[in-house]
Amino acid sequence: MACPICEKDTDPKYRPFCSRRCADVDLGRWLNGSYAMAANSPEDLDEAAEAVSQALSQETSKPH
Known part of the structure; x- marks a missing residue:
């Protein structure tokens, strides 16, 4: 194996x-x-944007 x-x-x-x-x-x-793979479909981009938005809103709602 190489x-x-x-x-x-x-x-x-x-x-x-x-x-x-x-x-x-x-x-x-x-x-x-x-090694990241680019997303080609708009659905993937929309899902990623939504996930980031949710993560940011959860982070700002947590008490420090």
Whole structure:
């Protein structure tokens, strides 16, 4: 099996990666949104906007 980041052979300790470095590169990609998929349908955008609106209204209604 090849490392999905650099294509070297994987190390059982870091599987499916070859090293801690490649595992960290993958984590960084997840955290910065590189693996996000764009929504194509307007319904998805409307649902996302509604979810954000609800989350913000719940956050402002909580006592501090």
